[in-house]
Amino acid sequence: MSGAPRVLLVGAGAVGQVFGKYLQAAGCELSFLVKEKYAEEARRGYPLYELGLFSRRPRPVLFSGFGVRVSAREVAAERWDQVWLCVSSTALRDGNWVGELARATGDATWVMLQPALDDRDWLLQWVPEERLVSGMIPFLSFHAPLKPGDPLEGPGTAFWMPPMSRGLFSGPPERLQGVLRPLRAGGYPASRSEDVARAAAIPTAVLTVFINELESAGWSFDRFRERAHLERLQGAAREAVQIAARHTRTSASAVLPLLRPAFFKVLLAVASRVAPIDLETYLRVHFTKVGAQTRLMMRTYIDLGRTQEQPVQALQASVHGA
Numbered sequence: 599m600s601g602a603p604r605v606l607l608v609g610a611g612a613v614g615q616v617f618g619k620y621l622q623a624a625g626c627e628l629s630f631l632v633k634e635k636y637a638e639e640a641r642r643g644y645p646l647y648e649l650g651l652f653s654r655r656p657r658p659v660l661f662s663g664f665g666v667r668v669s670a671r672e673v674a675a676e677r678w679d680q681v682w683l684c685v686s687s688t689a690l691r692d693g694n695w696v697g698e699l700a701r702a703t704g705d706a707t708w709v710m711l712q713p714a715l716d717d718r719d720w721l722l723q724w725v726p727e728e729r730l731v732s733g734m735i736p737f738l739s740f741h742a743p744l745k746p747g748d749p750l751e752g753p754g755t756a757f758w759m760p761p762m763s764r765g766l767f768s769g770p771p772e773r774l775q776g777v778l779r780p781l782r783a784g785g786y787p788a789s790r791s792e793d794v795a796r797a798a799a800i801p802t803a804v805l806t807v808f809i810n811e812l813e814s815a816g817w818s819f820d821r822f823r824e825r826a827h828l829e830r831l832q833g834a835a836r837e838a839v840q841i842a843a844r845h846t847r848t849s850a851s852a853v854l855p856l857l858r859p860a861f862f863k864v865l866l867a868v869a870s871r872v873a874p875i876d877l878e879t880y881l882r883v884h885f886t887k888v889g890a891q892t893r894l895m896m897r898t899y900i901d902l903g904r905t906q907e908q909p910v911q912a913l914q915a916s917v918h919g920a
């Protein structure tokens with residue numbers, strides 16, 4: 599690789615824009631692959647709001663100066679060093695575009711950020727392990743305003759990087775360096791992990807069943823704190839965590855004793871206090887947007903649990919429409 603890395607970000611939504619901002623700050627030559635319906639908006643650029651504990655009303659900065667591509671055919675006409683998948687786990691499986699894109703991008707490093715337990719195995723059908731870097735997302739980002747009367751100046755994408763966040767990535771050493779170097783140069787808190795899939799498996803399992811139960815509570819924190827919801831969550835969390843641990847060959851023993859109603863209540867109280875946004879609204883809006891992904895992830899825990907011959911009754915009872 600010579601000169602600035604040429605990076606293609608697939609999906610210019612809340613996550614793609616944030617990674618794009620950091621990669622551009624490091625001097626990467628950036629393009630987005632977007633659906634045709636979003637191309638015009640992308641060409642105008644995106645107002646970005648960076649939220650902080652002491653900047654709840656930041657001014658927008660226009661994020662622009664990147665290329666916009668709308669098809670694998672356009673992509674195939676150029677050389678790419680990296681392809682970043684900034685779409686949901688469900689979007690990955692929607693049609694056969696991943697295979698087409700893999701054929702169109704030669705020897706590029708692929709960066710996956712998806713949360714479902716079997717996403718990596720699924721992607722390995724098209725992208726060899728020697729070129730696949732995995733990452734997890736430590737920030738919150740959303741299309742602002744979240745609700746009428748929000749303090750931001752106008753529409754745009756807002757994001758919050760919690761203090762002391764670490765954006766973990768793992769993969770083959772040389773490919774991984776090619777990802778970590780520009781991210782760090784652009785000011786992103788990128789860290790190397792032995793294995794992101796293992797590091798993320800248990801926190802992701804807890805978050806997924808939590809979101810699933812919050813949805814059952816109508817996205818209301820008050821209703822979520824009722825005993826019936828907390829107890830159902832406790833059962834589902836214990837099952838999901840054990841399935842995720844078995845799948846990634848990690849141990850759940852340190853986490854299992856924590857998974858009690860009081861723990862979920864404290865977690866919610868702390869998160870609501872620290873986040874510089876209305877967390878209840880963010881969770882409703884964001885996880886309604888990616889609702890199909892939550893259902894896919896719940897089904898994945900149940901299917902893997904059955905294969906592992908582990909209990910899945912609580913998970914089944916908490917799935918919507920079960």
Ligand SMILES: NC(=O)c1ccc[n+]([C@@H]2O[C@H](COP(=O)([O-])OP(=O)(O)OC[C@H]3O[C@@H](n4cnc5c(N)ncnc54)[C@H](OP(=O)(O)O)[C@@H]3O)[C@@H](O)[C@H]2O)c1
Pocket residue numbers: 608609610611612613614631632633636684685686687689690695711712713735736737738739740884887888891
């Ligand atoms: N935002 C956060 O705070 C956050 C935090 C942690 C993890 N994540 C995870 O990050 C992933 C992306 O989330 P997001 O918030 O960025 O979602 P988003 O705002 O919906 O962005 C994804 C974008 O990609 C587009 N897209 C889907 N398939 C595509 C394809 N084949 N080619 C090009 N574009 C495509 C989507 O189009 P449509 O609008 O037509 O679907 C959408 O514009 C999800 O897995 C989410 O769970 C997000």
